[in-house]
Amino acid sequence: MKTDDLISGLVADQGRPPARAQQILAVALPLALIVSLLVFVVELRIRADFLTALGTWRYLFKFATAGSIALFGLVLLLEMARPEQSVRRVFLWLPLALAPLLLSVAMEMVMLPTDQWGASAIGFYPLYCLCLVPAISLAPLAAGLYAMRRGAPQSPTMAGAAAGFAAGGIGAFIYSVHCDNDSPFYVAIWYLGAIVIVTILGALIGRRVLRW
Secondary structure (H helix, E strand, O other): OHHHHHHHHHHHOOOOOOOOOOHHHHHHHHHHHHHHHHHHHHOOOOOOOHHOOOOOOHHHHHOOOOOHHHHHHHHHHHHHHOOOOOOOHHHHHHHHHHHHHHHHHHHHHHHHHHHHHHHHHOOOHHHHHHHHHHHHHHHHHHHHHHHHOOOOOOOOHHHHHHHHHHHHHHHHHHOOOOOOOOOHHHHHHHHHHHHHHHHHHHHHHHHHHOOO
């Protein structure tokens, strides 16, 4: 039996239409992005020096970090919607997703004096980041979980975590347009911390809603 036929059969057994996860995501994710952008417009604004910041390596790496997590998270989400995929793929994809962050942190350690590390890591209003990134991520998380329900993930918990990881990356990418804290140390602690919150939320929800 072909994999696609197997997935369709499993989905049909659940009383759901045999649509592929990627087809559902292709429709649900753009709608979710609109909701996330509305949250951004209502609660935040684009940083005043946005165009200037685009010319700095720290800001570009912040963009790259969030974008990499979002991209690899979406790839992982779609892979894990298929029942033959092992949860070990999470650990294979993770280093690739975090490569821009690891590289930027290494560069910051070399270029920034050690007596400035603490201030750079704390930044300004870090709790703001921990709250708003998850808030912006909620709609993409819902879209990811909805798409996953049309698949047949081997591990509902890890599949939900993949959806949360992707959604957190999307939320961080959008939030980075507002945030004035560009230090890789700040991104490693607070951005990644916010993404972890969304990942855990996705795992908890996925454990309940993604069971076969």
